[in-house]
Every structure is written in C-alpha cells, then in structure tokens.
Amino acid sequence: MSGAADREAVFPTRQSLGLMKAKLKGAETGHSLLKRKSEALTKRFRDITRRIDEAKRKMGRVMQIASLSLAEVTYAVGGNIGYQIQESAKSARFRIRAKQENVSGVLLPAFESYLTEGNNDFAMTGLGKGGQQVQRCRETYARAVEALVELASLQTAFVILDEVIKVVNRRVNAIEHVIIPRTENTIKYINSELDELDREEFYRLKKVANKKQRDNAALDAEMKVKREAAAARDQENQAPAEAIEESGDILTAEEDEDVIF
C-alpha cells in the first residue's frame, strides 16, 4: 500500500475506525491472555523438567537394584532362565493406561500402570529351585517398571508441553509485533484521513459563507440605492418630514433582515 507504514487495506471511514478500535482491543485482550497461558505452561514445564531430572537419577538406582536381584535369581536357579522366560511370555500382566490432565487448555497424558488379574505366565519359573528369589525379583522389577512408567509420562508431558509452549509463544509474538502495530497504524491512518476530510469540509464551508456574505453585501447596496432613489422621488411628491420618518422605518426593517443572514 503506497509504501507507507504497514497497515490493513480499509477505507478511511468512521465505521472502519470503530472496527479497528474493536480489533485493537481484542488483540490486546488476547495478547494478555496468551501471555498468561504461556507463563502458566512454562511454570509447569520447568516443574516437569526438574522432576524428569530427578526421576532419571532414581531410575538409575532402581534398575541397579533390579539387576542385582536378577543376578540373585540366576545364582539361585543355577542357570540362565532367560530363554525359558522369553518363551513363556504370552500375555502382559503389567499394563498401562493413559489418563489425561488439563493444564490451561493443554491435554497432558499421564500413564498409569495396572496389573491384570488372573494371568501368570511364569507359574513354572523357578519351580525346581529359587522360587523365592524369582518372586522377589518379579516384585523388584515391577517396582522398577512403575518408576519407568512415571518417568515415561513425565517425558511425554515434556515433549507435548515443549511443542505447545513454542506454538503459544509464536502466537504471543505475532500479536505483539505484527497485529497490534498494524492495527495501530491503520487507526492512525484512518484518523489522519478523517482529519484531512474535516479540514477540507471546514475550508469549503468557510468559502461558502464568504461567498454568501459578499452576495448579501452586494444585494444590500443595490437595495439601498433603489430605496434612496425611491425616497428622493417621494420627497418631491409629499411632505419632507413624513418621508424622512418612513425611510427611517424601512432602514430598521432592513437591518433586521441583515441580522438573519
């Protein structure tokens, strides 16, 4: 648009000025709301990253304990039970379920672990010897997996929040640096155009008034000349005193007319 400041293509009318003002107000409200949303999410995000850090460290320890108990099993059973276990795994006992949590309009998934009842793939494992160790190992690993599930939900939340925060920040910046300045420019443009129109109108009115005044003055002068001529003629016909009085009356009446203009 004519190389001027960036603004929207509108006609400079009072109606579009009103529209633009409403738009600016909306943009400002939206900006403050989004900003608050972004802040809330960032707070949550920082909280989650801190917890991830902690959970990762905890996971290291838990897994260490778990492998130790597996070593105990290997020792007690007296051989590698890996194959046996891999072959007898059929149906998952330990499952997860995804819940959703709402943080300022963003759905964050959280995994929740649960045990299904009634299927035990490893009933025969460690039947000969080391049954107790196997049992303990299963419990240890179940606890480890629970920690892992917790970590996984934190991590998923982290990934989603990361994405959402980026989107929200992009929107905040777009409103702050593009939409609001552009709307303000448009309002400025409309105002300046309207002022220009006002000045033009004022000048025109002044011109018209001037012209009218000049016309009236000319008309008055003409009338006066005519009246004086008529009065001169009357004076010749009638008594001089009467004529003077009458002409004075006419003059005042004329002045009244003048006031009207």
Added chain:
Amino acid sequence: MASQADSKDRQFLAVIGDEDSVTGLLLAGIGHVTAPPDNQKNFLVVDSKTDNATIEATFEKFTAERKDIGIVLINQHVADRIRHRVDTYTAAFPAVLEIPSKDHPYDPEKDSVLRRVRRLFGE
C-alpha cells in the same frame, strides 16, 4: 492433536535390550505376544550378534507401526547403536525411554531427552 486421541488404547510396554534387562522386565510381566496369525512379540533381545538393521527395524515397528504400545524401553547402549534414529524421534506417543543396563553404567549425557532438558536450562 491426533496423537492424543489414540493414546487410549496404548496399553503395553515394549523393550529392546540385552538379555538380562529383557528377562527382568518380562518377569515384571510386561511381555505380550499378539494373537497367533502374526505372533508379534513386544520385546527384542539384543546381543553382540544382532545387527543394527534389526534393531532399527524393531524400533521402527514399535514406534511407528504398532498402535498398542505406549512406552518403548530401550537399553542405553542399544540406543547408542541407533543413536541417530533415537535422537530424531520426537513424537509424544509412544514415549521412548532409555534405561540403564547391567553391564553399561547409565550416562545422563547421552540421553536424548535429558540433553534437551539440559539445553533448555542452558547448562
């Protein structure tokens, strides 16, 4: 977000790891084999003879193809072998989690998510 809609039916965990890790996690009861026609296992045992292509294909299968897996657990030393795949994986579902193994101590510096955490905190 479409990824959140299908999160409901993801109810299994999957493991890619060395024998001990897999055995332990199976003992916890996460092992699952799908119905007979395809017999898909949700775990893969990696040893020195397993080549990277297999690991990569399995990782691909667990993360992209199977819609019933919510969390993929992968040993860190195994993740190192397909590091480029793990690092470029950014989707929320399923969550990929690097876990320590018995013979390889856990190194937080290598973890793809922890690295992102650190980068965000500017460390």
